[in-house]
Amino acid sequence: MSDEQSHEKGQPGAGPSVAEVALFGLCPKCGAKTLFDGTVKFAPRCRACGLDYSQFNVGDGPAAFLTLIIGAVVVGLALWLELAWHPPFWVHALLWIPITALSVVYGLRAGKAALLASEYRNKAGEHRSDGPHEDS
Numbered sequence: 001m002s003d004e005q006s007h008e009k010g011q012p013g014a015g016p017s018v019a020e021v022a023l024f025g026l027c028p029k030c031g032a033k034t035l036f037d038g039t040v041k042f043a044p045r046c047r048a049c050g051l052d053y054s055q056f057n058v059g060d061g062p063a064a065f066l067t068l069i070i071g072a073v074v075v076g077l078a079l080w081l082e083l084a085w086h087p088p089f090w091v092h093a094l095l096w097i098p099i100t101a102l103s104v105v106y107g108l109r110a111g112k113a114a115l116l117a118s119e120y121r122n123k124a125g126e127h128r129s130d131g132p133h134e135d136s
C-alpha cells in the first residue's frame, strides 16, 4: 500500500492531477498521501514536503450543495426500492443511513481535496504575474 510510485509524469515536479488528489487525498505538491488528518479534516501541512494546507481557504461551501445532491439521489433510490420491492422500514434505515453517511463523507473528501488542488494550481500558476489571470 505504501509504495505508489505510479506518479511519474513527463514534467518533473508537476505533482498529482486534481483527480488523483481528490480520490486519494494526496498532497497537491509532492503527491504524498498526507492531505487528510482524519476523515474529512485537512492536515495542517504536508508531512513530506511541508506545504501549508491551511493557506488554502476551501471552506464548507460545497458541503451543503453536495449534501443536497446526495440527499436527492438517496431519496430517488429509496423510492425506487420501495416501489420495486416494498421492503420493511428497517431495510430502508439499514441501507440508506450508512450509504448516505458514506457518500457525504467521501463526497466531501473528494470535493474539498479537488478544491484545494485547483487552488494550489492557481497559486502556483500566478507565481510571477500579479493581477487577475483567467486560467484556460
Ligand SMILES: [Zn+2]
Residues within 6 Å of the ligand: 027, 028, 029, 030, 031, 032, 034, 046, 047, 048, 049, 050, 051
Ligand atoms: Zn507534500
